[in-house]
Amino acid sequence: MEKSSDTLLYSRIKEKDKDALECLYDRYEKILFSFLYKMTQDRDLAEEALQEVFIKIWRGIGEYDDSKGKFTSWLFRMAQNSAIDLIRKRKVTVPIDEVAEMPSKDSSVEKTAEWQDEKEQIQAAVSQLSTEQQEMIQLFYFKGHTHEKIAEICGLPLGTVKSRIRLALSKLKKSLHGMQERGAIDE
Amino acid sequence: MNNEHCDLLIDYLNGTLSDEETRQFEEHLKTCDECREIADATGQLPYLSEPAVPPAGMKSRILSNVFAEDVATDSSSTSSASSAAAGATAGSKASSSSHAESESSDRKPRDEVEEEKVMQMTQPIRKRVWWTPAIAAVLLVSLLGNAYAFMQLQQEQADPAPAPTQPETAFQSIDLQPSEGFDGDATAAVIEEQDGALNLVVTAEQLAVLEGEQVYQVWLIKGDTPIPAGAFTTNADGEGATYFNIDNNTEEWDTIAITLEPQPGNELPQGEIVLSAGL
Numbered sequence: 001m002e003k004s005s006d007t008l009l010y011s012r013i014k015e016k017d018k019d020a021l022e023c024l025y026d027r028y029e030k031i032l033f034s035f036l037y038k039m040t041q042d043r044d045l046a047e048e049a050l051q052e053v054f055i056k057i058w059r060g061i062g063e064y065d066d067s068k069g070k071f072t073s074w075l076f077r078m079a080q081n082s083a084i085d086l087i088r089k090r091k092v093t094v095p096i097d098e099v100a101e102m103p104s105k106d107s108s109v110e111k112t113a114e115w116q117d118e119k120e121q122i123q124a125a126v127s128q129l130s131t132e133q134q135e136m137i138q139l140f141y142f143k144g145h146t147h148e149k150i151a152e153i154c155g156l157p158l159g160t161v162k163s164r165i166r167l168a169l170s171k172l173k174k175s176l177h178g179m180q181e182r183g184a185i186d187e
Numbered sequence: 188m189n190n191e192h193c194d195l196l197i198d199y200l201n202g203t204l205s206d207e208e209t210r211q212f213e214e215h216l217k218t219c220d221e222c223r224e225i226a227d228a229t230g231q232l233p234y235l236s237e238p239a240v241p242p243a244g245m246k247s248r249i250l251s252n253v254f255a256e257d258v259a260t261d262s263s264s265t266s267s268a269s270s271a272a273a274g275a276t277a278g279s280k281a282s283s284s285s286h287a288e289s290e291s292s293d294r295k296p297r298d299e300v301e302e303e304k305v306m307q308m309t310q311p312i313r314k315r316v317w318w319t320p321a322i323a324a325v326l327l328v329s330l331l332g333n334a335y336a337f338m339q340l341q342q343e344q345a346d347p348a349p350a351p352t353q354p355e356t357a358f359q360s361i362d363l364q365p366s367e368g369f370d371g372d373a374t375a376a377v378i379e380e381q382d383g384a385l386n387l388v389v390t391a392e393q394l395a396v397l398e399g400e401q402v403y404q405v406w407l408i409k410g411d412t413p414i415p416a417g418a419f420t421t422n423a424d425g426e427g428a429t430y431f432n433i434d435n436n437t438e439e440w441d442t443i444a445i446t447l448e449p450q451p452g453n454e455l456p457q458g459e460i461v462l463s464a465g466l
Contacts, residue, residue: 173225
C-alpha cells in the first residue's frame with residue numbers, strides 16, 4: 001500500500017501538484033534528513049542535499065518508473081548521490097574510526113513504526129555479514145568513498161575491493177529476500 | 188547474469204558513472220533482476236540511520252526554493268543572488284550534474300537547467316547563515332554575562348525558600364546582549380506563580396522604533412528549534428515588554444533571542460536577531 005501511494009503521489013507531482021510534493025516531503029523528510037546527516041555529518045550539507053533531491057523531483061530530473069525498482073530505493077539513491085556530490089565537492093572528510101560502527105540495536109529516540117520495521121529487517125540482514133563486509137558497506141554506501149579511496153584505506157587491490165563490495169551487497173540482498181519470504185509465509 | 192554491465196553496478200550505486208553510462212546502466216537494470224534486486228536492497232540501508240532532528244524551518248526553506256522555480260522560469264532577476272555565491276556554485280556545479288540529471292538533457296537545455304540551479308542553490312545558504320553563526324557569536328559574547336547571571340542564580344537558590352506569602356517568584360533572570368549592529372537592553376525572567384505556572388517575562392528598552400507591521404518577537408531555542416515565546420511592540424521611547432506562559436517547561440532551552448520580524452505571528456524567525464543570551 002505504501003508503494004502504491006508513493007507512486008500515486010509521484011504521478012501527481014509530475015503534473016505539478018504542489019500538495020503532492022509537500023506530502024511526499026512530509027513522508028520522507030525525517031528518514032532522508034537522518035540518512036543525509038549520517039552521510040555528511042553536517043546539518044547544513046544534509047539540508048542542501050535534501051533540497052537538491054526535491055528540486056530534481058519537482059523538475060522531473062531522473063524520472064522514476066517501475067523499471068528502476070522500488071520507489072524508496074530510487075529516492076534514497078537520489079539522496080545518496082546528492083550527498084556524494086556535496087561530499088566530493090567540498091571534500092568533507094568523515095572520521096575513519098567511525099567506519100566499523102554499525103548502529104546499535106537500542107536507540108531511545110522515537111521512530112515511526114515503519115522506519116522501525118525496516119530498520120530491524122536491514123539490521124538483521126547486515127548482522128549476517130562479516131565485519132569486513134559491513135565495513136565495506138559503510139565505506140562504500142554511507143561514506144560515499146570511491147573504490148580507489150576504499151582500496152587506499154583498506155590497503156587492498158582495486159579489483160578485490162570491487163568484488164568484495166559486490167559480494168557484500170549480494171549477500172545482503174539474499175538475506176533480505178530470505179527474511180521477506182519467511183515473513184510472507186508467517187502471515 | 189554476469190555480463191559487463193553487471194560489473195558496473197557498484198560504479199552506478201557509487202555515482203561514478205558518466206551521464207551516458209548511467210542511462211545505459213538503467214536500461215540494463217530493466218532486464219537484469221540480479222542487479223535490480225541488489226540496487227533495491229541497498230535502498231533499505233538508509234533505515235540504519237539514527238534519527239536526526241531536521242533544522243528549524245527546513246521544510247519552508249526547501250519547499251519555497253523548490254517552488255520558486257515556477258515563479259523564476261522567466262527570471263532574469265536572478266541578480267538578487269549574490270554574485271560571489273553564484274560564482275562559487277557555478278564553479279562546482281559541473282560535478283553535481285553527474286548523476287540523476289542524466290535524463291534532463293532531453294527536457295531542457297543544460298545551461299538553462301544549471302542557471303536555475305545556481306539561483307536556487309544560493310538562496311538557502313544565505314538564508315541559513317544568519318541564524319547559526321549569529322547565535323554562535325552572540326553566545327560567545329553573552330557567556331561572560333551568563334556567568335554572572337548564573338552565579339546570582341546559584342546564590343538565590345542557596346537562600347532559604349521565599350516566604351509563602353510572596354505571590355510570585357522570579358527565580359531566573361538573565362540579561363540579553365545586543366547583536367552587532369543593534370542597540371538595546373533586555374532582561375528575561377522566569378516567574379513562578381502560586382499555582383506553579385511558569386511565565387517568561389521579557390522587558391526591553393532602547394530598541395529601534397518599529398515600522399509598519401514589524402514586531403519584536405521573543406524565541407526560546409533548543410538546539411536548532413525556536414519556539415515563539417511572546418511578541419511586543421515598542422513605545423515612542425523604544426521600550427516594550429511581553430509576558431508568556433511557558434507551561435512549566437524551563438529545563439530544555441539553551442538560548443533566548445529577540446528578533447525583529449517583518450510581521451507578527453511568524454512560526455519561525457524571518458528577521459535578524461536583535462538581542463539574545465544563552466540559558
